[in-house]
Amino acid sequence: MLTxxxxxxxxxxxxxxxxxxxxxxxxxxxxxxxxxxLSVLSWILAFVLGSIVGVIRTFPGKFLPTLGATYVEIFRxxxxxxxxxxxxxxxxxxxxxxxxxxxxxxxxxxxQLVTGVLCLGFFTAARVAEQVRSGINALGRxxxxxxxxLGLNLLQVYxxxxxxxxxxxxxxxxxxxxxxxxxxxxxxSTIGLAELSRQSQQLGxxxxxxxxxxxxxxxxxxxxxxxxxxxxxxxxxxxxxxxxVGGKD
Amino acid sequence: MGKVLALKTSLLAVVGFxxxxxxxxxxxxxxxxxxxxxIKDAGSISVGHRESSIPFSYYDxxxxxxxxxxxxxxxxxxxxxxxxxxxxxxxxxxxxxxQNRIPLIQNGTIDIESGSTTNNLERQQQVAFSNTMFIIGxxxxxxxxSGIQDFPDLKGKNVVVTAGTTSERxxxxxNEKQGMQMNIISAKDHGESFLTLxxxxxxxxxxxxxxxxxxxxxxxxxxxxxxxxxxxxxxxYGMMMRKxxxxxxxxxxxxxxxxxxxxxxxxLDQKWFQSPIPPKGLNLELPFSDDMKELFKSPNDKAFx
Numbered sequence: 162m163l164t165x166x167x168x169x170x171x172x173x174x175x176x177x178x179x180x181x182x183x184x185x186x187x188x189x190x191x192x193x194x195x196x197x198x199l200s201v202l203s204w205i206l207a208f209v210l211g212s213i214v215g216v217i218r219t220f221p222g223k224f225l226p227t228l229g230a231t232y233v234e235i236f237r238x239x240x241x242x243x244x245x246x247x248x249x250x251x252x253x254x255x256x257x258x259x260x261x262x263x264x265x266x267x268x269x270x271x272x273q274l275v276t277g278v279l280c281l282g283f284f285t286a287a288r289v290a291e292q293v294r295s296g297i298n299a300l301g302r303x304x305x306x307x308x309x310x311l312g313l314n315l316l317q318v319y320x321x322x323x324x325x326x327x328x329x330x331x332x333x334x335x336x337x338x339x340x341x342x343x344x345x346x347x348x349x350s351t352i353g354l355a356e357l358s359r360q361s362q363q364l365g366x367x368x369x370x371x372x373x374x375x376x377x378x379x380x381x382x383x384x385x386x387x388x389x390x391x392x393x394x395x396x397x398x399x400x401x402x403x404x405x406v407g408g409k410d
Numbered sequence: 411m412g413k414v415l416a417l418k419t420s421l422l423a424v425v426g427f428x429x430x431x432x433x434x435x436x437x438x439x440x441x442x443x444x445x446x447x448x449i450k451d452a453g454s455i456s457v458g459h460r461e462s463s464i465p466f467s468y469y470d471x472x473x474x475x476x477x478x479x480x481x482x483x484x485x486x487x488x489x490x491x492x493x494x495x496x497x498x499x500x501x502x503x504x505x506x507x508x509q510n511r512i513p514l515i516q517n518g519t520i521d522i523e524s525g526s527t528t529n530n531l532e533r534q535q536q537v538a539f540s541n542t543m544f545i546i547g548x549x550x551x552x553x554x555x556s557g558i559q560d561f562p563d564l565k566g567k568n569v570v571v572t573a574g575t576t577s578e579r580x581x582x583x584x585n586e587k588q589g590m591q592m593n594i595i596s597a598k599d600h601g602e603s604f605l606t607l608x609x610x611x612x613x614x615x616x617x618x619x620x621x622x623x624x625x626x627x628x629x630x631x632x633x634x635x636x637x638x639x640x641x642x643x644x645x646x647y648g649m650m651m652r653k654x655x656x657x658x659x660x661x662x663x664x665x666x667x668x669x670x671x672x673x674x675x676x677x678l679d680q681k682w683f684q685s686p687i688p689p690k691g692l693n694l695e696l697p698f699s700d701d702m703k704e705l706f707k708s709p710n711d712k713a714f715x
Contacts (some may be wrong), residue, residue, distance in 0.1 A: 179579045181586055250605060264611050269568060269595040272611075351598045359573065362509055363596075366574025369533045371513045 169373055179367040192360030193381055199277050199356060200343045206282030207342065208335075211289025216319060218294045229290065236287035241280070241348055248280045249273075249352045269353065277349035285342050292334045296327035329400045336393030340386055357381060444655035445521050446494065454500035455490060457483055458514060458523035458650075461505050462601060464624030466544070466647070467525040470688035475503055478682040482543055482669060483524035483649060489665040508574060508599075512536055515650050522662065523650040526621060528576060529713040530645075538659050539648035541666040541709045543675075545701040546618035547641025548577045551607065551626060553634060558614055560639045562590075570595045570603045570612035576715075577616040580642050600625055618645060620683070623694040632692060644701060644714045667709040675706060 178188040218229035236244070249272075253260030263272060300323060308318035328335075350359035361378035365371040442450055449455045459475045460467040466479040491499045504520050511527065514520045515537050529539035552558045558567075561584065571578040573596040585592050595612055597603040604625040607615040615622065619637055626635045649666075651659055669675040676698070681687075683696040 180582045250609060254609065261610070264609065269593050269611070351602075353573070353596050353598070355596075363574055365509060365512075367532070367579065369512055369536045371509070 169376075170370060171373065173364075173368050173370045173373050174377065176368070179363075185364055185368070188364065189357065189360050189377060189381065192355055192357040193385070195274075195349075195354060195356040196343065196346050196358075197385070199274065199281065199346045199349055199354065200339075202274075202278045203281035203285060203346065204339055204342050206278060207285035207289050207338075210282065211286035212293050214286060214290035215293025215297070216324075218290065219297045220315070229294075233287045233290050236284050237291075241284050241345060242351065244284055245276070245280045245348050245352060249276045270355075273349065273352050273354040276352060277346070277354055281342060281345060281349070285338065285345070288338055288341075289335065292331045292338065293327065296331040297323055299330055300326055326402065326405070329402050330405055332397050332400050333393075336389070336396065339393075340389055343385055343389065344382065442494075443657050445652060445658040446490070446661070448518070449490060449499070449521060450494050450496065453496065453498075454502055455487060455522070456502040456504050456520045457487070458504050458506040458511055458520035458525070459483075460507075460525035462599075463526040463621065464627060465682040465687050465694060466620070466624075468624075476688060478678055479524040479526065479543060479647070479649070481678050481681075482666060482675070483522065485669055485674075486522065486524075486649070486662050486665045489661055493661060511650065515652055518652075521651070521658075526618070526647055527650055528645040529648040529711065530576075530715055531713055533650075534713065536653065538651045538653045538655065539646075539711055539713070540651065540659065540662045541670070541711045542646040542648050542705055543666060544620065544647040545699065545705055546620045546645050546647065547699075547701075548580060548616060548643045548645070549619045549622060549637055549641055550639040551604070551615040551617070551622040551635055551637055552613065553607075554636050556613060558638060561642065564592055564614055565590045566592065567613040568593045568595060568611060570597055570606040570615050572597055572600050572603045572617060575617060576643060576645060577618070581616050584642075601628075604628070616642075620694075620696055623683075623696050627687070627690065627692040627694060646712065646714055648711060663709075663711065670706040670709045 174186040174189070175184050177183070178185050180188070182188055182191060214229045214232050217225040218233070220226055239247075253264050263275075267275075304322055305318055308322045309315070313321065346356060347358040349356050350362065353359075355363075357378060361374045364377075365374040368374075459477075459480060462468045463477070463479075465477050467475065467477040470476045487499070487501055491497055504514070506514055506520065506523060506525070508527075511520075511523050511525070512533065515523055524543075526544075527533075527539075529542065533539070550558065550561070550564075558564065569581055569592050571581055571594065578594070578596055581592070581594055584590060585594060595606055597606050600617065600621060603615050603617065606612050608629070615625075616639075617625075619641070622637050626632050626637070629635055649662060651662065666675075669678075679698055679702065683694050683698070686693050
């Protein structure tokens with residue numbers, strides 16, 4: 162009695178989707194494309210912004226490090242789902258002109274994607290910043306002083322001496338952060354973006370085959386993440402440094 | 411060996427005697443199958459309800475589950491108590507969502523779901539539906555001064571629907587077949603759909619009329635919002651049970667049919683759709699439809715699509 166009433170029916174993926182986009186398999190793959198697009202765009206934003214914030218946290222003086230720390234604490238400590246809600250529903254209301262333009266001139270899909278990228282990018286940037294900061298702090302303090310003593314300015318010290326090594330040290334944590342970004346991108350389903358988890362819910366709703374939908378989405382997330390993991394292994398091997406974490410002496 | 415056998419035989423005799431003499435319920439204990447047997451064995455029934463399907467099944471201001479569907483399922487629980495001769499039957503209320511309600515029925519977490527679930531043919535392959543509790547039409551919620559009167563007025567506009575509803579399927583079909591160039595936003599739940607409408611992202615919100623009335627009741631100024639448009643489909647709400655459990659379904663069906671033909675269900679309709687309801691004391695003012703009159707005359711478990 163407590164087992165599945167009618168067994169699993171995998172043919173469901175070859176039946177036409179409710180929205181006329183093709184089969185349900187295609188329907189899920191469309192979701193996969195949105196998931197990848199959202200994740201990659203968010204990651205680019207997170208990497209650039211997170212690097213800036215991480216670097217300024219290690220700058221001399223008080224103002225910039227405090228600014229960076231404030232950013233990290235705000236974006237790391239507010240739940241992602243709440244942040245998304247703030248970006249999508251609250252922000253357009255408190256910026257009158259731009260908010261109204263955003264809500265009414267842009268198509269819903271663009272709004273959802275832009276909001277998703279901003280939210281996920283700003284959130285992940287806080288985490289990237291912490292990794293960049295710890296990568297820089299992992300280097301001997303003498304390196305900075307030596308660079309400055311050679312007559313390089315601060316930006317040159319970061320550009321030529323600190324960051325090339327710091328980034329190599331944190332490659333493993335950055336790749337796992339990218340995996341997190343892919344998984345976190347599922348929150349965009351709550352504002353209506355037709356990404357992978359949303360599509361699987363829709364599949365469940367319209368076919369009532371919930372178990373098949375859940376299993377398929379699990380497999381698809383698994384496939385993406387394994388692909389990213391394999392790629393990151395190569396990246397880690399190619400960038401590791403002798404004498405540092407993961408490198409051979 | 412012989413002794414044990416004799417003991418067994420006498421035990422059987424005792425049990426048999428008890429069964430014959432104690433048959434006050436409709437079924438003797440060992441005739442029970444499926445859900446009723448599970449309920450009897452566990453001494454409890456698990457009822458799935460919704461958290462914000464106003465006015466069918468939702469939390470009121472005292473955090474109690476209330477609503478039209480909740481009142482009806484309470485009648486079913488009373489009938490189960492009577493049939494099983496279990497006056498102290500424990501009732502477990504389990505909140506469900508539209509995503510997990512079918513799996514939770516199938517895996518036995520809940521024995522019956524009573525909320526705002528449409529009985530349709532796809533779902534019938536997975537679960538069983540009781541006699542219909544309510545019939546809705548899919549219509550539009552719009553701002554009073556929006557100028558939208560009916561579906562053709564939606565041309566080129568943004569329309570919000572709740573993901574996974576029949577309305578979503580219908581509006582996408584309409585968009586494609588009639589080339590209406592609408593932008594369709596599919597929101598996570600009814601509350602978010604209404605927020606999308608209120609924030610001006612969408613000009614109209616398509617959903618079951620009774621649920622639209624429920625969402626409107628949550629608005630700051632309910633009078634600003636009106637329900638318009640020709641119903642695009644009818645849907646029959648039923649309680650959900652496990653498939654192939656005729657004994658339990660018969661009991662549930664009988665209870666609902668009795669409520670509908672005796673006038674009790676019509677009183678519930680008045681209570682939830684035409685009088686002030688919690689939490690804000692708002693009247694949904696949803697008239698008793700001809701479809702409902704027809705249903706209450708001859709209760710049935712037919713799906714519309």
